[in-house]
Amino acid sequence: MTITITAFERSPDRGQGLARDMRVRWALEEVGQPYDVRLVSFKAMKEPAHLALHPFGQIPTYEEGDLALFESGAIVFHIAQRYPGLLPDDANGRARAIAWMFAAVGTVEAPIIERQVAKFAEGDRSWSAQRIPLIDDRIRERLAELSARLGNTEWLDGAFSAGDLMMVHVLLRLRISGILDEYPNLSAYVARGEARPAYKRAFAAQLMVFTAASTG
Numbered sequence: 457m458t459i460t461i462t463a464f465e466r467s468p469d470r471g472q473g474l475a476r477d478m479r480v481r482w483a484l485e486e487v488g489q490p491y492d493v494r495l496v497s498f499k500a501m502k503e504p505a506h507l508a509l510h511p512f513g514q515i516p517t518y519e520e521g522d523l524a525l526f527e528s529g530a531i532v533f534h535i536a537q538r539y540p541g542l543l544p545d546d547a548n549g550r551a552r553a554i555a556w557m558f559a560a561v562g563t564v565e566a567p568i569i570e571r572q573v574a575k576f577a578e579g580d581r582s583w584s585a586q587r588i589p590l591i592d593d594r595i596r597e598r599l600a601e602l603s604a605r606l607g608n609t610e611w612l613d614g615a616f617s618a619g620d621l622m623m624v625h626v627l628l629r630l631r632i633s634g635i636l637d638e639y640p641n642l643s644a645y646v647a648r649g650e651a652r653p654a655y656k657r658a659f660a661a662q663l664m665v666f667t668a669a670s671t672g
């Protein structure tokens with residue numbers, strides 16, 4: 457059955473893999489499933505056809521037969537459940553990998569998004585300069601905890617899983633801030649994720665969209 461996902465027609469990050477379709481592409485590459493991509497403009501995302509797939513008018517979405525999904529975490533979870541390669545076989549290991557997926561989006565990503573909003577959407581407000589350091593402290597608290605848990609292991613809980621995939625992608629968004637570099641084991645963890653052949657294929661595919669749009 458053909459899998460179709462949606463992605464930005466023109467990603468604001470200029471193809472640096474920070475938009476959330478990257479997670480879905482990466483998961484599909486890890487499990488070896490081919491997929492089609494439907495590119496959507498910011499305008500089309502808010503029109504009825506796309507809103508029928510995504511109630512909040514965002515990317516990514518996922519279509520497979522009569523299934524339509526939104527939310528990158530739910531999509532990656534679906535892929536991980538449906539195809540082997542991203543979740544351990546044993547029930548407890550599986551449950552822990554899923555917990556890491558939730559931790560990535562619920563616990564670690566939350567303050568990182570807050571930072572982006574404060575910096576880019578609220579950067580012109582008088583209180584912004586005071587707010588950002590407070591958010592950075594909350595991010596550092598989370599990263600210190602995550603760093604302590606990861607220690608010198610390769611992945612969060614045994615073999616690479618959908619939990620690592622989600623966590624690495626969440627952390628990538630922080631790289632530009634320099635905060636990630638304060639935690640060498642987390643930087644190395646992210647680099648290990650980026651070094652995976654599946655990550656590289658997904659990254660190249662989304663970069664090609666930006667390159668084609670810029671040259672075409």
Ligand code: GTB
Nearest residue numbers: 467468469474475476513514515516526527528529
């Ligand atoms: N919780 C949802 C999920 O995980 O799927 C969040 C989806 C979401 O935020 N989608 C964004 C979107 O569609 C794209 S990924 N935004 C358009 C809109 O809301 O109108 C967020 C994103 C965008 C751009 C960059 N960047 O350029 O660096 C990084 C991340």
